[in-house]
Amino acid sequence: MELFLYTALFSPLVGSLFAALFGASKKTKIAGIVPSALLGLSLISSFILLILVFSTGLSVHVEMMTWMATGDLYIPFGFVVDQVSVVMMMVVTLVSTVVHVYAIGYMDHDKGFNRFFSYLSAFVFSMMILVMSDNFAGLFIGWEGVGLCSWLLIGFWYHKESASWAANEAFIMNRIADLGMLIGIFLVYWNTGTLQYKEAFAVMPSLDKDILTWIGIFLFVGAMGKSAQFPLHTWLADAMEGPTPVSALIHAATMVTAGVYLVVRANPLYDLIPAIGVFIASLGAFVALFAASMALVNRDMKRVIAYSTLSQLGYMFAAAGLGAYWVALFHLMAHAFFKALLFLGAGNVMHAMHDELDPFKMGGLGKVMKGTFVMMTIASVALAGIFPLAGFFSKDLILEVAFVEHHFIIYTVLLLTAGLTAFYSFRLVALIFHGEDRYKHFGIHPHEAYKFMLVAMSPLLVLAIIAGAFKMGYFGMVTHILPATEYHVHSAATYWIMTIGTQLFVIGAIAYAYKKYTSKDIKVPDGTSKMENSFAYKLLINQYYIPYFYENYLVKPYRELSEIFWTKIDQKVVDATVDGIANVFYQTGDRTRVMQSGNLSTMLLSGLGV
Amino acid sequence: MFEAIAFYLFAFLTITMFYIAVTTSQALHALTALAAGMIFISAFFFILGADFLGAIQIVVYSGAVMALYAFGMMFFDTTREVKEKQGNKYIIFGLSVLAAVLIVVIFSAPMVAQNIGGQNPILENAGNVQQVGMVLFTKYLVPFEVAAVMLLVAMIAGIVLAGKKMDLSLTLMSEEDIKVLKEENTKKAHS
Amino acid sequence: MLDHILSILIFFPALAGVLGFVVNKDSIRSYGVAVATIEFALSLWLWAAFDSSVSGMQFMENIALVPAFGVNYIVGIDGISLFIIVLAAFFTMIGIASLSPTKNEKNMIVTLLFLQMTMVGVFAALDAIVFYVFWELSLVPMLYIIGAWGGPLRIYASVKFFLYTFAGSLVMLVGMLFMAYFYYQATGEWSFAILDWYRLILPESFQKWLFVAFFLGFAIKVPMFPFHTWLPYAHGQAPTIGSVILAAILLKMGTYAFIRFSLPLFPDASVYFMYPIAVISIIMIIYTAMVAYAQKDIKQVVAYSSVSHMGVIVLGTFALNVEGITGSIFLMIAHGVVSGALFLLVGVIYDRRHTKYMSEFGGLAHVMPRYATIFGLMLMASVGLPLTINFVGEFLSLLGFYKQSHILTLLAGTAIIVGAIYMLAAYKKMFFGVVTKDENKHLKDVNKRELVALIPLAIITVWLGIYPKPLLEPINNSVEAVVSLMHEKSISEEAKLRIPNVATELKILNNTAEETH
């Protein structure tokens, strides 16, 4: 079994290194194919492991070697494949494989083709470490590793100022959160004496509540960064500067869910501190609504999807925070499938539209790009949570959880968000694929993507549709280690009312979106319409002025403060003091050297102290 | 009483003379005043019973030193009035204060060590010169000899510096010039 | 030969340097590389022969120098010093090997060899005066390197470097003399042997004063805020090789000295001054990182980043527990490798463009992809990405210090944020974007000579990041010895509390481990 584990873990690394070999040379297909194949291998291994874990209920645990050992600290490179991590492994390898294959087509014309695959595989490797590690330190390796790869990939088109800026933003923001994570790890170590999940969680119940609370808070801060929770969310939208497969893989399916994974992984901890859980859930709900609201008006296709991702992450946190870890994980999985699909579809559209992102400039693409149209529509339906697609099973479950746990505010928020989700998803679909062929005004001749790209997407499509079917099997498996709370509304009537009500609400939202955005008089907004001048619109399109706030009240002051530190303090105070001291001596000498006039009389006088 | 009168008289005279010596602008006056002051000082020596010192003082200072100075004065042609730019007057003032302070110190703390027995006690029944000779050639033999060396040094120094040896710089002269110079010297020596 | 390997390591380069004067100008580079390689091989041999299970000193040599005054030539190494010596030998080797052609190559190489002597000497010395001798002597070749081959402000920079350090270390000398005097009072014998001093338990007030005296010398060398201003000048003006060695090895002398002198000699004072020093470290970390962010010159960025990282090292040292100290020693090596590499990288571009202003570049990733890759790797190592060498050190240092203070560690932890900010900004300015300047359009990528230096460093960076055990283990053993010594020696209650009792803790740990199994 260890063989499969290592295969699953290391084949992406091998793929990455392989592609890296061609890093500086000309684009070569093989640099894309080999990593993809290796990822396939990893997928197969993961699948075998899944089957194993699923069937036997055992988990595979290996310790490869010691990483750090000093004093009482002992950190091995240990990997564990248990019910939780295997789910993540499946998600990661599956989506990655799809994205890899897709990217062979998508990045076809890009000069950095080889480099791209190297980065992408490296990302998968980091992600695998993240999910498979059996200790916090290993998790942190993956955590930072995915951050690095995300930086590389967001800034893949480094010649674009915005891309490199976004990459740095993402990295730094993640770093802020990572600090919290690091502190959390320190806390774990000094209070439990180990960083191994198993031992650490075993000790935790005996620890002081305050300490646990702090641990919970700091670890969650880490999660907030990776999962782009408020207020560290701005990087995610900006991260859309990266190539679309990257957005699909990293900024939708896998990396951003690492935070959720962390909370799920640390469930024994969060179980002990329900107050923090509620906070997490509340924040999640808030982010869900908050992000969805921004998605309503955004005019950048990818950003809309990014906000939607953000919103869905909010759902996951809401679930995890309320103790429904398995639900969170389930939504994570389902979301990975349809969101990746959505992104890849968006990628096709972008390709077709020559990197045009404004859906108002598209319209009617459904005729040209049938496959993409279908896929994106289904993905959107899944996202909206329409029965029987994946989204329904996972998202409705979260609503139920909120309801059952009597967090009605959270429930209401999430419900509202579900409607918004449906609205903006179909706003997008409507704007892109229906209506007038507005793109013609811009002289673009869209075309469908490569066949194999669509084929590559198809597994996701299938899963987006049927993932809900795995629910029971999944439940049975993960509850080996996650709290097996089932969430059932007490009366069947309530249940049905709720479910159908939700469905109707969502469908209504979809219908409204369709109605509103398929109409013929949709024009490319030019900033003159009444709506565009309304306060709400401005607030939303400017993302609640948060980036503006960050730029003006954090980044700029930091830059200015740095400048002041350097020019004013370092040079004018610290260094000037040092030079000043030296100068005092020198000047004293220079001033008093006239005493040595060379005149004997003065000399004699000085001899008398006069 | 006689001692007191003599002391004050000579004290007044020496102070006056020396004061003239340091303040007058006439070099000749200064020299004369200095010589006179030296002689008056010898009077103190006689009063104090240091006859030998008194004699030496007159011989060495008034004889040798003053003669040298007189010679020097003529050489330097400073017989005319010497114009000296003066620095600030505070110097003199400051020094006067200093002197005054010292005097006060000395008056306010009269010597206590009156009973100190000397190492080389002055004997009642011997002449000062004899006693000095005795001490000088026993205890102070070495300083005496060193003083002889010192005088030799001074002599050599005087000859070297004031003689012709320093007139030309051998450092800067060329080899040929030096050769010529040497020949001249040998010629002179022979003639 | 193994009995005298340390002396050989110290004096071989110096001797070779003297002989180097005879070597012909055209062959001097090969000569230098050969000598440095032999030296490096010797240092590897030393490592191989080193018994990592022993926590005490090894390869001790003791030759009387001024026995009347207790000054003896005592050298020896333990896990703390071993690797810095190896690193010094390594950097001299690759430094000479990758030396770009300069004027007066011969003088440069001879100077480097002398410098190597002093570097190895400092870390091997076990007698305070011998330590001081090498400590001071190391200034001289560095002065020459900066002053003779540096930039336009080289003279100012070199003199500043020399005098600043010199002044600090003189105060330290006074401290050493005091220490010897206390030893004399206690035992009636003069001794400057550090191991003798270890046995001395000083009253707290003395400890504090002496600590301050030593601290001044070390702090300037490190350099700690606010004594750091010589460093940017020195780095900014020094030739590449000078910066590399300065950053990689010379700065480590200060932090090494903290561990060798301050901690074991003055445990109570160390505890007493822990918070102030931690605050200074944090200022170093954040403040200098911000200053680095404001720089226009890439070399200055790296220089200030050095200060920032040294802050973490100092912080780790004053964690006063095994984790922190081990981490800080490891970070010394890590920072040596990484900042050395970064300076080499800056040198690469400087050789091509003769400017270090970031505004002159842009889009280099396109023109020099290999260069950009290696730079990127080192950049990531510098910001402390896991699985690179720096992370291990930073993690352990911060982890260690967390035991002492949570809030301060949180502040110090911002190192990973602020570090990322300036580094990424610099990288972006230089490598991202489009190539705007014509001069940059046809820059050659790194050549073989440069790769000779960079590739090994890259390998080490990753290798030790993944598998730090070969270093951590010996370091750990020696550090445990230091910490238990500190615990035993400490007088005050607080110190006993702050400095863990390694021996008993281990026992406790074993017990709990048994229970859990």
Next chain:
Amino acid sequence: MLSPINVSFESLNLATLVPMIIPIVGALLILIIDLFKSEQHKSLFVMLSLLVLGVDFVALMDSAGIFTKNGTITGVFDMMLIDGLALLSQFIIVGASLLFIPLALTHKRFHEFSYPEFFALFLFMIAGFQFMVATDNLILIFVGLETASLALYTLIAMHNRDKSFEAAVKYFTMGALAAGFYSFGAMVFYAVSGSVEINEIAQVLKANNYEDIGFVLVGVVFLLASFGFKLSMVPFHTWTPDVYEGSSAALAGYMSIVPKIAAFVVAMRIFEFLIHSGVVWLEVILYIGVVVTMTMANIWALVQTDVKRMLAYSSISHAGFVMAAILIGTTQSNSALFLYWILFSFTNLGSFSMLWISRQKNLPAHQQSDHSYDKFAGMIKTAPVAATIMGLFMLSLAGVPPFALFWGKMYMISSAVTGGYTVLALIMALNSAIAGYYYLKLIVYMFMRDPVVENSGHVYVANATLPLKTIIGIAAVGTIFAFVAVNQLLELVTVFVYNSGY
């Protein structure tokens, strides 16, 4: 009537005079040779002086042997006092002279060496200094001092340049004033104690418990002033830079060592008991003197543009540094003084000799003074060996280990620490740091700047001959390998000082 005095010949201990008589005889010999056969080449006199001094050195070793066996010896009616201090300082005096005298054998011709009187005066001067240190009688000290000083004024003037005359006159005038101060100070002590011998003065003062403290202070001030002139302590230092600049570099180097050690020994004899008297004012006066001297001299040295002047100020500073030993007044500090001075002689003579071999007869247009910093710019390129050696001396002067002076500095600071003068120790340390700057400045010029005017490098060694190179070599070896000898020196010095009761 005076009774005849019977003195046994043995009790005279005439052997104590031997080391002083040897140079006197040598000087007379030189004068006689000149009388009989003039126009001899200077090398004859150099070698003769060398031999005489060599013999003197051996005689000193003999005395030292006796001292180690029997302890302090007095002789010739207790006028001579041969104790450890006397021996050590004589070793330094004669040793430094041995190193100095071959410097006359320059490649270029210089005025003073053409005259045998120079060498005669030189030997007389040595004798004078030897007398000065080998007695505790204020009279003999005075006479010895004046003998030496008068000879020295002449030696300076014999360089026969405008500047050297000016230097000599300045030195002379200051010396005359110092002589006045000395005699006044001695008078005061004589007045309070009735004796002119230091140990008796000490006894008397102790017996009456420093009742006349006012007088004592006046006496101390005057004596301190007079020794201040000789040791060039601030503010009595003013002559020093001018005199050093005016005299030849070799002689300046010599002056920075020999007259000072003689003065130090006397100062040590006089102030030692005063410091231990417990009178705070004495200590304060000396403390201020020491600190001001080393600090101010350092500060002035910073701003010099001429290397020789810089070295002049630097030697003032070193003197102040060493004066601290007298202030501290422990056996360790007094030993440190000698150790320091021995090591200092090597280095300082070496560095002045380096200036000496680069001495030009005429100043080139671009040069401000004989040894302006500019002259040495870029020396490493044209005369690397000379530059390296010069750099070495500078480092040693700055106190960079392991070169000679470091050991002296270390031991001196240690003695301050041990003696309880912590602040003083710190001031000393910081002064060393300040001093670093101007030594470094020369190194900067030599190693890091480009030459002002292109030269072949010959200018730096134009004056060199084998003997000069040998001397510099000895100084360099002494400077580098001092650490080998420090232990022996230290032990020797400590034993000598300790056994002399200091």
Next chain:
Amino acid sequence: MEIGLNHYLVLSVILFAIGLIGVMRRKNLLMLFFATEILLNSVNIAFAAISHYYNDLAGQMFAFFVIAIAASEVAVGLGLLIVWHKKHNNINLDEMSTMRG
């Protein structure tokens, strides 16, 4: 009106001060040397007096040697002045400041 030691000492101090004043204000080197003679002479009086009152010869010895020293100094001093005068035709010490700083 007994004349005691103190009287002589005071006289000595006064003369010494006069000598110092001379040293300070004289610009003519020859006359400056006069002043240094005064310094030494003033001390001599004190020595002789102390010697007398202490009944000790050492003071007289000191004075004797001081006289000898003074004489030697004159010789050397004049020699130096002559050399200087030969080269510069003056003995004004204000002219004598080529070296400074």
